[in-house]
Amino acid sequence: MASVKALDGVFGVTPTSxxxxxxxxxxxxxxxxxxxxxxxxxxxxxxxxxxxxxPSERNIxxxxxxxxxxxxxxxxxxxxxxxxxxxxxxxxxxxxxAGQPGGWSKPVSEEERKEIEEIARKNVDFALFSLKAFDDxxxxxxxxxxxxxxxxxxxxxxxxxxxxxKNRPNFFNGMIRVVDPEGKEFLKYHPSEYTKHIAEHxxxxxxxxxxxLKKIGWKGFVDGMDSGVYAATPLARLNVADSMATxxxxxxxxxxxxxxxxxxxxxxxxxxxxxxxxHWARLIELLYAAEHMLELATDPEIxxxxxxxxxxxxxxxxxxxxxxxxxxxxxxxxxxxxxxxTKANLIVATTNNYAVMTMSIKRAAEKLITKGKIVEExxxxxxxxxxxxxxxxxSCATHSLPGKMxxxxxxxxxxxxxxxxxxxx
Amino acid sequence: xxxxxxGLGNPILTxxxxxIKVARELKARLSDDCEDAEIVEVYAGGIRLIDVLKGYDxxxxxxxxxxxxxxxxxxxxxxxxxxxxxxxxxxxxxLDLPGALELGRMLGIPxxxxxxxxxxxxxxxxxxxxxxxxxxACSVHPVVEEVIEELxxxxxxI
Numbered sequence: 014m015a016s017v018k019a020l021d022g023v024f025g026v027t028p029t030s031x032x033x034x035x036x037x038x039x040x041x042x043x044x045x046x047x048x049x050x051x052x053x054x055x056x057x058x059x060x061x062x063x064x065x066x067x068p069s070e071r072n073i074x075x076x077x078x079x080x081x082x083x084x085x086x087x088x089x090x091x092x093x094x095x096x097x098x099x100x101x102x103x104x105x106x107x108x109x110x111a112g113q114p115g116g117w118s119k120p121v122s123e124e125e126r127k128e129i130e131e132i133a134r135k136n137v138d139f140a141l142f143s144l145k146a147f148d149d150x151x152x153x154x155x156x157x158x159x160x161x162x163x164x165x166x167x168x169x170x171x172x173x174x175x176x177x178x179k180n181r182p183n184f185f186n187g188m189i190r191v192v193d194p195e196g197k198e199f200l201k202y203h204p205s206e207y208t209k210h211i212a213e214h215x216x217x218x219x220x221x222x223x224x225x226l227k228k229i230g231w232k233g234f235v236d237g238m239d240s241g242v243y244a245a246t247p248l249a250r251l252n253v254a255d256s257m258a259t260x261x262x263x264x265x266x267x268x269x270x271x272x273x274x275x276x277x278x279x280x281x282x283x284x285x286x287x288x289x290x291x292h293w294a295r296l297i298e299l300l301y302a303a304e305h306m307l308e309l310a311t312d313p314e315i316x317x318x319x320x321x322x323x324x325x326x327x328x329x330x331x332x333x334x335x336x337x338x339x340x341x342x343x344x345x346x347x348x349x350x351x352x353x354x355t356k357a358n359l360i361v362a363t364t365n366n367y368a369v370m371t372m373s374i375k376r377a378a379e380k381l382i383t384k385g386k387i388v389e390e391x392x393x394x395x396x397x398x399x400x401x402x403x404x405x406x407x408s409c410a411t412h413s414l415p416g417k418m419x420x421x422x423x424x425x426x427x428x429x430x431x432x433x434x435x436x437x438x
Numbered sequence: 439x440x441x442x443x444x445g446l447g448n449p450i451l452t453x454x455x456x457x458i459k460v461a462r463e464l465k466a467r468l469s470d471d472c473e474d475a476e477i478v479e480v481y482a483g484g485i486r487l488i489d490v491l492k493g494y495d496x497x498x499x500x501x502x503x504x505x506x507x508x509x510x511x512x513x514x515x516x517x518x519x520x521x522x523x524x525x526x527x528x529x530x531x532x533l534d535l536p537g538a539l540e541l542g543r544m545l546g547i548p549x550x551x552x553x554x555x556x557x558x559x560x561x562x563x564x565x566x567x568x569x570x571x572x573x574x575a576c577s578v579h580p581v582v583e584e585v586i587e588e589l590x591x592x593x594x595x596i
Contacts, residue, residue, distance in 0.1 A: 050485070054485065054533070072533065072537065073485070073533065073541060074533075074537060074540060074541055074544070077541065077544060077545070078544075082544065082545055082546070085541065085544065085545045086545050086546075089485070089488060089489075089541075089542075089545060089547070092485060092486070092489070093488075093489045096486065096489065105481070106481070106482075106486070107481035107482050108481065
């Protein structure tokens, strides 16, 4: 979606209203399936099966064994019905082919709309069911709640997310809003102005870059008001928002901040900095995506045949931005006079979060290994949890191919000598 | 016996698309009036395979493999008794093929009992291209023939 929006700019064309809504409808179906997968298959096992369970059991199979076949069936059904919509409207389940400069390649029929509406209603029920499961399994478990609210997974950084005109999260269109660690608006800009506000820091030991806020500068892997490090995640999107755009998500948004004791200042909640709360934020976003999908499916314009503005010229440059499930995603293309891309810059969600991921892993390791006392059981997993709350893996950002997380944890004594090593992958 | 033939892979990552290429050639070679087998292209494995495999008695999967121990284009064959995850049958985001099958069966989803898997040793799965490298391209035709033979042994195809 970011790509096709960038192509709107390249071809100097504004999508029709119906075309833009069809894009957004497909995107909401994607959001529901992606957030459901991230929670149940990737993040959920840490809580549902348990952070100390062996890796062979910490997967969706373990989740299903623990919570019952019904939840498993619901997860599989949720994925299947939303992939069906993506394929039906986008032509293909992966890499949909129907997005075109100026809109969408085909309109939605009334028959398709009815089916999508029914699926969207099921998605709303599924999201509410998932939030209840989180409530029962995590929030009502004192051990897990303590883990979520502990200082092991805590960073006070800036936050980034796309908001609408009322400062509510919008995954598809809007302005980029950045708030400081106390929740005060620090920046608000159009996605096309990203180079004015974001710069990238380079380290010699990694080929992924570290984006940071230009106005503050790169001060190293530190949090706080004076560090340009920011997060762009589901948690960040709630932190930058004044409210949610759909009613049920709004209820859960309020409950989320109140559970963490956030106070309202100038009408909006102070940010939540506990990073494991990202999983909860993800489920609130799942609910918002489902509700918004239903809004789009019942919008009278969604079946309009006017889904595309045909481009008539080539402007040669475009920036497209959306909120990807893991965070803000920006595509920037420059083309020649035939529309062939000559330069491309992408800042993907995972890249935005690379600095906070690095810091979270470091902090988890520092907190879990102190004063010579080594936490034996589950140390690898608890460190992975600091990573997994942001993303299932780095492969999307780095195109690494091993298929397993090749992680090594070295425990050193005060002289720097490795005294113990754990390996995986 | 209701059979699904799955060409698995990423169509724009050079040799990763070898399963897709085999599926396309099979579609071109075989008549449209086959009632017992369906040929599909699938771009991602893991849990998503459950949806694709649902309701079939037998599955034939063609995918790229990167063992690094064989010459590019080498054809590996697996069956239900030595089921393995080829390059795309596993997903970095969720489960490998045996895990996905275990999950599906646990949930009572009807899935094939009979699997035939062709894994083709790839040379390059990182470069963006819709073309196969030379030695991998040479394996497409033999695999197509083998799959047709496999199909004809059970279905009314040929």
